[in-house]
Amino acid sequence: MTKSRKSKSLNTTKYIFVTGGVVSALGKGIVAASIGRLLKERGFKVTLQKFDPYINVDPGTMSPFQHGEVFVTDDGAETDLDLGHYERFIDESLSQANNITTGRIYQSVISKERKGDYLGSTVQVIPHVTDEIKGQSNA
Numbered sequence: 001m002t003k004s005r006k007s008k009s010l011n012t013t014k015y016i017f018v019t020g021g022v023v024s025a026l027g028k029g030i031v032a033a034s035i036g037r038l039l040k041e042r043g044f045k046v047t048l049q050k051f052d053p054y055i056n057v058d059p060g061t062m063s064p065f066q067h068g069e070v071f072v073t074d075d076g077a078e079t080d081l082d083l084g085h086y087e088r089f090i091d092e093s094l095s096q097a098n099n100i101t102t103g104r105i106y107q108s109v110i111s112k113e114r115k116g117d118y119l120g121s122t123v124q125v126i127p128h129v130t131d132e133i134k135g136q137s138n139a
Helices: 002-008 026-043 080-089 104-113 125-137
Strands: 050-052 070-072 078-080 099-101
Touching: 002 078, 026 080, 050 080, 070 080, 078 080, 099 104, 099 125, 104 125
Parallel strands: 050 099
Antiparallel strands: 070 078
């Protein structure tokens, strides 16, 4: 009985959040990539997602002096440089779905509103934006 509970819990998705304040370049990306590598070495299936609070849809048009260089994924997405670290550390190819920005969340919500997906409802942060964040974080 105990054995089946243990194996069941191993199949459940777990999340680890690495957070920091508003200061960049503290090494959060390297820490997250390192944790991912350690877990992968222990036999876990690992992926990483980067959540950026800026309103830009992606960092492709941002000044590299303000934001840093971009990393281009195999699917052609211009993403945060941390995705390059993630790919190298966990030896997995990542995509645009691994880099979520506030701008992309709002772009998606507004696009759905314009198509009538919300059936005339007043679009609000709760539940529409929060549902979009949850949906993109499970992609």
